[in-house]
Amino acid sequence: xxxxxxxxxxxxxxxxxxxxxxxxxxxxxxxxxxxxxxxxxxxxxxxxxxxxxxxxxxxxxxxxxxxxxxxxxxxxxxxxxxxxxxxxxxxxxxxxxxxxxxxxxxxxxxxxxxxxxxxxxxxxxxxxxxxxxxxxxxxxxxxxxxxxxxxxxxxxxxxxxxxxxxxxxxxxxxxxxxxxxxxxxxxxxxxxxxxxxxxxxxxxxxxxxxxxxxxxxxxxxxxxxxxxxxxxxxxxxxxxxxxxxxxxxxxxxxxxxxxxxxxxxxxxxxxxxxxxxxxxxxxxxxxxxxxxxxxxxxxxxxxxxxxxxxxxxxxxxxxxxxxxxxxxxxxxxxxxxxxxxxxxxxxxxxxxxxxxxxxxxxxxxxxxxxxxxxxxxxxxxxxxxxxxxxxxxxxxxxxxxxxxxxxxxxxxxxxxxxxxxxxx
Amino acid sequence: xxxxxxxxxxxxxxxxxxxxxxxxxxxxxxxxxxxxxxxxxxxxxxxxxxxxxxxxxxxxxxxxxxxxxxxxxxxxxxxxxxxxxxxxxxxxxxxxxxxxxxxxxxxxxxxxxxxxxxxxxxxxxxxxxxxxxxxxxxxxxxxxxxxxxxxxxxxxxxxxxxxxxxxxxxxxxxxxxxxxxxxxxxxxxxxxxxxxxxxxxxxxxxxxxxxxxxxxxxxxxxxxxxxxxxxxxxxxxxxxxxxxxxxxxxxxxxxxxxxxxxxxxxx
Numbered sequence: 001x002x003x004x005x006x007x008x009x010x011x012x013x014x015x016x017x018x019x020x021x022x023x024x025x026x027x028x029x030x031x032x033x034x035x036x037x038x039x040x041x042x043x044x045x046x047x048x049x050x051x052x053x054x055x056x057x058x059x060x061x062x063x064x065x066x067x068x069x070x071x072x073x074x075x076x077x078x079x080x081x082x083x084x085x086x087x088x089x090x091x092x093x094x095x096x097x098x099x100x101x102x103x104x105x106x107x108x109x110x111x112x113x114x115x116x117x118x119x120x121x122x123x124x125x126x127x128x129x130x131x132x133x134x135x136x137x138x139x140x141x142x143x144x145x146x147x148x149x150x151x152x153x154x155x156x157x158x159x160x161x162x163x164x165x166x167x168x169x170x171x172x173x174x175x176x177x178x179x180x181x182x183x184x185x186x187x188x189x190x191x192x193x194x195x196x197x198x199x200x201x202x203x204x205x206x207x208x209x210x211x212x213x214x215x216x217x218x219x220x221x222x223x224x225x226x227x228x229x230x231x232x233x234x235x236x237x238x239x240x241x242x243x244x245x246x247x248x249x250x251x252x253x254x255x256x257x258x259x260x261x262x263x264x265x266x267x268x269x270x271x272x273x274x275x276x277x278x279x280x281x282x283x284x285x286x287x288x289x290x291x292x293x294x295x296x297x298x299x300x301x302x303x304x305x306x307x308x309x310x311x312x313x314x315x316x317x318x319x320x321x322x323x324x325x326x327x328x329x330x331x332x333x334x335x336x337x338x339x340x341x342x343x344x345x346x347x348x349x350x351x352x353x354x355x356x357x358x359x360x361x362x363x364x365x366x367x368x369x370x371x372x373x374x375x376x377x378x379x380x381x382x383x384x385x386x387x388x389x390x391x392x393x394x395x396x397x398x399x400x401x402x403x404x405x406x407x408x409x410x411x412x413x414x415x416x417x418x419x420x421x422x423x424x
Numbered sequence: 425x426x427x428x429x430x431x432x433x434x435x436x437x438x439x440x441x442x443x444x445x446x447x448x449x450x451x452x453x454x455x456x457x458x459x460x461x462x463x464x465x466x467x468x469x470x471x472x473x474x475x476x477x478x479x480x481x482x483x484x485x486x487x488x489x490x491x492x493x494x495x496x497x498x499x500x501x502x503x504x505x506x507x508x509x510x511x512x513x514x515x516x517x518x519x520x521x522x523x524x525x526x527x528x529x530x531x532x533x534x535x536x537x538x539x540x541x542x543x544x545x546x547x548x549x550x551x552x553x554x555x556x557x558x559x560x561x562x563x564x565x566x567x568x569x570x571x572x573x574x575x576x577x578x579x580x581x582x583x584x585x586x587x588x589x590x591x592x593x594x595x596x597x598x599x600x601x602x603x604x605x606x607x608x609x610x611x612x613x614x615x616x617x618x619x620x621x622x623x624x625x626x627x628x629x630x631x632x633x634x635x636x637x638x639x640x641x642x643x644x645x646x647x648x649x650x651x652x653x654x655x656x657x658x659x660x661x662x663x664x665x666x667x668x669x670x671x672x673x674x675x676x677x678x679x680x681x682x683x684x685x686x687x688x689x690x691x
Contacts, residue, residue, distance in 0.1 A: 019515045028533035030523075032562075032609025036516040038602040039613065099618030100599015106578040106597060117578035117601050125527045207675055208571060208607035367609055368691050370535055 019376050028294075029371025038363050038375050041383045043093035046391055048199045049222065049355040050090040053395075054221070055196035056229015057083040058132070058188060060258070065185040071254035077139065077408030078240070079233045084132050085399035093125060096382050116202050123198050130192045135184040138177045139163075139407055145169045158405060196225040203358060209292070210284035210369075211362040216273045223266035228351040230259045230342040236399075238341055242407065249333050250412055256320035256340050260313070263347070267309050287369045295364045295372055299353045308350010312343040458669060481633045484586040486625055487680035488639070489662035490561055492687070494646035497522055497559035499541035501638035501647065504544070508626060508664040509636035515539040517612050519623040520563035520638050525562050525689055527555045533689045561647065563638070564589060564610040564623035567678030571620075572611065581620065583685035587652065587680060588627055593619040607672050625649070652680055 020036050027036070064071045095101050111118035128129035145167045148159040166173075200221030203212040234255045241247030277285065292300055317320065318329045319339050331339070360375050378384040464633060503521065505512060515538075522541030526534045526548065538545065541559070546552060562689045566589050573581050580596040583589055591602075595621035603611040603620060614621040626636035630649075634640070639649040650659030659682075666684035673679075683690070 011531075016615055017514055022512065024515065030537070033516060033518045033521050033537055033540050034603075034609045034612040037612065039603050090462055094599075097599075099600070099613060100596065103578075103595070103597040106595065112576055112579035114574050115577045115579075115601070117575060117599065120577070202601075206571075206575075206605055208605055367607055368535065370533075370691070 016099050018135040024372055025287075027371060028373075029366070030368055031366035031371040031373050032174055034125055035363075035373060037365050038373065040359055040363060042360075042377055042385065043097045043383050043390045043391075045352075045355050045359045046093040046388055047090065048196075048203075048359070048394070049228070049352055050086050050093070050391075051199050052221065052225035052228050052355070054073070054083045054087045054127075055079065056190040056223040056227065056231075057086070057233050058192045059230070060230050060233055060255075062185045063258070064187065064191050069254065071248075071250050073259070074248050074251045074410060075233050075237050075255065077406070078237060078403075079229075080132070080136050080139070080400055081402045081406060081408055082233055082395075083229075084136060085130055085402055086395040087124075088398055089130060089391060089395045091120075092394075094120075095379060095387075096387065097396055116198070119198065123195055127191050127195045129398060131184060131188040134405070135181055135188060136185065137162075138180040141166060141173050141177050142169050143276070144406075154184050156412070157254070157328055162405075193222055195308070197222050203362070208367055209283065209362050211365070212290060212358065214268060214273060214277075216276075217358070219268045220273060220309060221264070221392060224351050226262040227259065227266050227347060230255060230262055231347040231351075234340060234344045234350075236260060238344075239338060240403075246409070247337075249336075252337065252340060253321050253327075254315055256336075257344070259344070259347070260277055260316040260320055260322045263309065263313055263316070265316060267313065270309075284369055285403050287365045287372070290372060291365045294383075295374070296357055296361050299359070302359045303353040304350050304357060307346055308353055309347075310348050314341055315343050318324075343416055463573045464571040477632065481631075482583040485652045486487070486587050486630065487566065487650065487655070487659055487682065488563070488625070489635075489648035489650075489659050489666075489668075489682045489684065491646050491648070491662070491666070492560055493685040493688075494556055494644045495561055496644055496646075497524055497541055497542055497545050497644070498643065499539075499549040500641045500643065501561055502540040503542045504641040505623075506619075508629075509624070511621070512615055514615075517614070517621070519610075519621070520561060523560045523562060523690075524557065525560065525687065526557045527687070527689060528553050529555045531555075545588060552556060556687075558687060560686065562608065563681060564606075565608055565677065565681040566623075566625065568678035569676060571605040571607065571675075571677060575601045575605040577601065586630075587626050588630075589622070590624055590627060591620050593617055593621075596620050607675050607677065639652070648666065 013025040014036075023038075024236065057079045060072070061076050061083065064073050095104055098104055108121045109116055111121070129266075141163060143158045144163045144221050146169070148163065148167075151159065160167075162418075200218030204214055204217030206212045234252070237255065238247065241252075288359050307379045311318065319327045319331055319336055321327050327336075364375065365372050380386060427624070429486060429626060434491075435674065483495055498666075499522050502518060502521050505518075507601075509519060511517055511519055518540045520540075521537050522536045523535055524541070524545045526536075528534070530553075534544065545559075548557075566587060568583075568587070570581075570589050573583055575595075575649050577599060577651055578597055581589065581591045593601070593614075598613060598618045600620070603613065608621075611620055611622045613619070625636075629636060635649045636647075639647045648658050648662045650657035652659060654660055662684065668682045668684060670679040670687045671684060
């Protein structure tokens with residue numbers, strides 16, 4: 001009848017069939033026959049998760065530059081590098097998921113301008129080239145020149161190359177750099193909104209799917225992006241600060257407070273979305289409530305809402321200085337650090353669940369609104385669990401390299417050529 | 425050139441005899457080159473006339489009518505479709521399928537489509553408790569306002585000038601966005617080509633003046649294929665004498681598959 005291998009990959013079709021027969025057994029009610037195969041799996045869960053971290057980290061970094069939040073200055077460069085590291089990995093899950101990865105460049109060559117997805121390449125390129133790289137370059141340029149002057153060997157050449165030949169560090173040139181950073185940040189904030197709001201739009205504009213089709217989705221995505229980005233930078237700052245024994249508690253408190261504000265807005269929007277759906281009670285309400293109580297109870301009610309949102313909200317409200325200079329419960333620094341870490345980790349789990357609930361949840365019910373299906377995750381393979389773990393660890397690896405090349409720590413932003421590179 | 429000459433002189437006699445043939449061949453190629461140019465010039469115009477049989481897509485606008493009352497749920501349409509279009513036989517890939525609706529006296533609706541209805545449907549254990557039952561053939565609705573075409577990032581899926589929604593499998597990147605965007609579950613990713621697949625109204629048959637395979641084999645004439653809006657089309661007659669509904673009209677996709685005698689329960 002047809003070849004038993006997947007063209008271009010040499011992979012056998014049989015395992016897929018086995019999996020689909022197993023899904024067929026687990027279907028409840030009626031689903032259209034073509035819905036047995038779940039189209040977007042774990043990799044597509046990663047995509048909004050990763051871009052969310054990028055947008056969130058960048059917006060956090062912008063707070064310092066644009067709104068002059070001095071306390072969080074120690075995290076500025078770390079946040080920028082984090083955004084870059086995650087942005088570099090963000091398109092990989094998409095690429096790996098394509099049926100024909102070798103044709104992906106067609107999106108650039110002949111984009112269908114009516115397609116939300118076609119804009120991905122352009123939004124991505126704009127954000128990477130015009131916003132992140134440019135801002136990081138202007139911000140680091142003076143240090144790159146100074147490092148290149150003091151160092152020897154490979155590091156000297158790497159840093160010299162990264163200056164792109166612009167080695168003028170006169171007062172005027174450095175002032176221009178500062179101005180440029182500010183301008184790019186001003187462009188960057190709407191761009192970060194665009195990047196992640198756009199990812200939300202990809203889902204929110206699918207009118208065929210009542211779980212996705214909502215004008216609130218891009219906005220919910222944005223705020224959850226901020227939440228996840230701030231939480232990630234908080235964890236990274238806490239971790240690197242402890243390792244380097246230079247943790248600024250005021251900075252950490254401020255991060256926790258911002259995390260709280262973002263979480264409040266995010267949670268309010270999600271609740272609004274929920275109440276709105278419940279109140280309108282459209283045709284899809286019955287299947288969607290079955291979806292929540294039946295298929296998404298753990299990931300939505302337990303992980304996303306209770307552990308990922310309500311618990312951290314309560315904890316941050318009590319511990320971090322959200323209203324005044326001090327928290328409601330005045331705890332010693334060490335305990336505060338521990339609680340912040342716990343909250344940030346819970347929030348990461350919660351936001352990952354949010355992405356899961358949108359992407360996978362939106363495919364677990366039939367568009368006939370008459371049945372539920374299941375998602376059988378693979379362990380191995382391109383779309384498997386291990387590949388996803390790898391894609392989640394990869395940005396951390398890239399970040400490690402970036403931090404080695406472009407140390408984001410304040411002490412290493414040399415002002416006078418006194419001491420050589422001290423290592424980190 | 426000199427290398428070739430030395431090469432030729434060393435050839436065994438049998439192959440030496442071939443040498444003039446080759447020269448002859450090249451000569452003929454040269455003579456035929458005007459023909460080649462002509463073909464290259466004519467090809468695009470021929471392609472516009474589809475199969476070279478004088479088919480003019482602008483003159484057509486296809487749609488399908490389905491009379492729910494006439495469908496007996498034999499599933500021959502779904503079977504013929506798989507054969508005609510080489511659709512994988514597994515029960516997860518269908519360009520067309522048949523659903524059976526059983527509405528109970530309590531007002532509950534049970535829908536089934538075992539293997540798309542290809543092997544028919546199991547007889548209910550008892551008629552007691554059944555208010556009414558009917559079959560609904562499903563396929564791509566070839567929407568005039570198709571969400572699948574809107575979302576395709578590279579424009580691999582498109583509407584032809586004769587109103588059929590097709591996928592260019594040499595161009596599709598396999599992102600599956602169109603499958604998500606289709607409200608009718610009419611698309612799937614072909615497991616071997618890794619590209620989006622769907623009903624083409626048997627375009628290869630239609631441009632040659634035949635009807636789609638599912639229409640051809642339907643024993644009760646439940647499927648009517650023809651021109652939308654044409655005066656003397658069987659489809660026009662069908663839409664004139666029946667009360668017509670389309671699926672999920674609230675989504676404004678403007679389907680061109682028209683159902684007669686369809687129950688409101690059908691989604």
